Amino acid sequence: MRNMSTLLISLALAISFSFAAVAQEEYSSSQIKKYKNGIFEVVTLKLEDKTVYKEAFPHKLIPFHLRNDKYHSLGTAFLIQDNTFVSAAHVFNIGYKSQLSDNFALRDSKGNIFKITNVEKYSNYRDLIQFSVAGDTSPYHEFKIADAYEEGDVIYAAGNAHGEGVIFRKGTLTSFTYEPIDGKWKNIRFSAAASPGNSGGPLLNLAGKVVGIVTMKSSSENLNYAFPIKEFMEFSSERAEFFESQMGEVESTKTLIYSWDFKADLPKEIMALRKIAEKSFYDRFESGRTEFVAKYETDIFPKHENIQKYLMNQSNSENFSIIDINGNGEWLLFEPGEQKEVKIDNKQSMWFSSNDKMIGGYQFFMEKPVDTSLQAFIKNKKNILDTFLTSVKWNMTIAATPVYITSYGEPVYEDNYEDNYGRFWQVAAWHDQYTDRGIMIYCLPTPQGIVCDFITTSTSWLEMQKKNYRINLPRIMLSYTAKLGEWEEFLQLPKEMIPTFLQDAKLDVSEDSVEFDVGAFSGTMKKMKLSVDSNFYVAVEISPENTDKLVVGHISFKPNLYEDGVYSISKLYDLKNNASDSYSDFWQKFTTGTSPYNFEVINEGKTINKYMNLGANGKSPKIVGKRKDDRGYLATCTLQSDVELAEFTSACDAFINGLH
Known part of the structure; x- marks a missing residue:
């Protein structure tokens, strides 16, 4: 019996020791309460949403704790000593603009707010930040730093998961892995679950000591990442470290990858640090562009060896199009895709499309309202954007429900920027306070x-896009078409709205004639049935002789918009060795006045046409000028085939003879 009693006692002790071992791997309720008292939310005040929605904003679709909180929850921070906290750098994203960055604070579990003051350590490369707060933190738990940790250790990831309060999730320290850029240290991988909001929280061991700072969630498996606390302790507090390895310039199939490496003295007030880091970042972008141009100047526009071939045979478009090179080294005008028309009302329309070569997601052309002057319409950027938003049914998604936006209010930024061609760009930007995004036209x-x-x-990239867009302006092309009456109003705009190559243009429409002087083209048109409602098209091109200058390369008059019929002049070039066989054949016939370029009547079915080389026929000396060896001017008359031949000949002769 004695032996049996001894055995039972031994078994009981073994079982109790086993349960004790298990218990040691679980935080007790008192531990959780204790540790929770040292973990805070990183928050920032919500902004006043100035967006106007088509219908009342559906607040009920947003979870209660989010819609009733006056703060945004950004991440987690934890206390390590008096008034001193640690978190992940990306929670604050210092160095990049944000609408939310002016009011960074910490919030405890009871809702008490502590304003963040000075940054004492910072590295976006290592994803760490140490900072101080204003206020008394003595009632809160201060976390101790673990002396050692190794694979297989039981750990807890603690943090403000999904912004719904601090929770603790158990896992294992699974391994250490080199940081991906230069392998300067090994990050911790752990198996405890992590969610958005956990960033910056502590990775704790069973003793409640800090092993690491939670930094990143794995997208494909439940192996998440933390920055080792040993590395944090060894990192210098003397200077903040900013580093980006993947900045780049991409243009015309050429790429330059460069890095941003900037340091700033610490400690420093958080907003002061943000301001100097932002300036350094944008300065690096500009210097990166300078490096790119120095390296690839003869491989990009406008100094590429093949650019002259394009400049002497340019395409045109009445919507934004962009000049770029294809994989075969040929320069082309990349035009937008299919345009969609939206009727704003019975007397105003908008057309929009997309061109994946452009920076913006949409390009649109909007007619001015009939009861508004052109100048007033152009100046009212709010109305332009509001009309666009309403027309395309612009929306954001809340709980899988589209919420339609009708206005972002008045612009937060406006500019009138002159590019190197002398075009005056109307620029405006808005803030979407709800999504911390920027909108620009x-x-x-x-x-x-x-x-x-x-x-x-x-918002952080809005300033960058302002700079980036201006780099691309020389490759963005636009030609103009409008009724003659609309042209008269356009040419009366203030000079800061009219491109320099059109500022001296003249257009006078009277009852029986049209007098015009646009670029190199001028004349007096009579007996052609032109009126204020007739269409006048001006094709804009880059001068082959001076790539910083735009010129008028083609004009045309269309007396009646609803009938086939047009009178036009095009400037053409001898492409020499760059010419295709068909162009060489055309050029030979064109310069020698061979049919059909001898002004004979050509019946092409639905239309009848006449073609003339103005120089070869001694017409329009002002337009043609003295250079006739490498260029020519093609005049074309086209009318419907059912027009009487005598009427056609009379109108075409009036056009040719009216040219100056």
């Missing part, structure tokens, strides 16, 4: 209204 006035590129981006 880059526009050019036209005789009919305005053409714009519509851009959306994060």
Whole structure:
């Protein structure tokens, strides 16, 4: 019996020791309460949402704790000593603009707010930040730093998961892995679950000591990452470290990858640090562009060896199009895709499309309202954007429900920027306070209204896009078409709205004639049935002799918009060795006045046509000028085939003879 009693006692002790071992791997209720008292939310005040929605904003679709909180929850921080906290750098994203960055604070579990003051350690490369707060933190738990940790250790990831309060989730320290850029240290991988909001929280061992700072969640498996606390302790507090390894310039199939490496003295007030880091970042972007141009100047526009071939045979478009090179080294004008028309009302329309070569997601042309002057319409950027938003049914998604936006209010930024061609871009930007995003339009006035590129981006990249867009302006092309009456109003705009190559243009429409002087083209048109409602098209091209200059390369008159019939002049070049076989054949016939370029009547079915080389026929000396060896001017008359031949001949002769 004695032996049996001894055995039972031994078994009982073994079982109790086993349960004790298990218990040691679980936090007790008192531990959780204790540790929770040292973990805070990183928050920032919500902004006043100035967006106007088509219908009342559906607040009920947003979870209760989010819609009733006056703060945004950004992440987690934990206390390590008096008034001193640690978190992940990406929670604050110092170095990049944000609408939410002016009011960073910490909030405890009872809702008490502590304003963040000075940054004492910072590295976006290592994803760490140490900072101080204003206020008394003595009632809160201060976390101790673990002396050692190894694979297989039981750990807890603690943090403000999904912004719904601090929770603790158990797992294992599974391994250590080199940081991906230079392998300067090994990050911790752990198996405890992590959610958005956990960033910056402590990774704790069973003793409640800090092993690491939670930094990143794995997207494909439940192996998450933390920055080792040993590395944090060894990192210098003397200077903040900013580093980006993947900045780059991409243009015309050429790429330059460069890095941003900046350091700033610490400690420093958080907003002061943000301001100097932002400036350094944008300065690096500009210097990166300078490096790119120095390396690839002869491989990009406008100094590429093949650019002259394009400049002497340019395409045109009445919507924003961009000059770029294809994989075969040929320069082309990349035009937008299919345009969709939206009727704003019975007397105003908008057309929008997309061109994946442009920066913006949409390009749109908007007619001015009939009861508004062109100048007033161009100046009212709020109305332009509001009309666009309403027309395309612009929306954001809340709980899988589209919420339609009708206005972002008045612009937060406006500019009138002159590019190297002398075009005056109308620029405006807005903030979407709800999503911390920026909206920007880059526009050019036209005789009919305005053409714009519509851009959306994060607030942090809005400033970058302003700079980036200006780099691309020389490759963005736009030609103009409008009724003669609309042209008259356009040419009367203030000079800061009219491109320099059109500022001296003249257009006078009277009852029986049209007198014009646009670029190199001028004349007096009579007996052609032209009126204020007739269409006048001006094709804009880059001068082959001076790539910083735009010129008028083609004009045409269309007496009646609803009938086939046009009178035009095009400037053409001898492409020499760059010419295709068909162009060489055309050029030989064109310069020698061979049919059909001898002004004979050509019946092409639905239309009848006449073609003339103005120089070869001694017509329009002002237009043709003295250079006739490498260029020519093609005059074309086209009318419907059912027009009497005598009427056609009379109108075409009036056009040719009216040219100066």
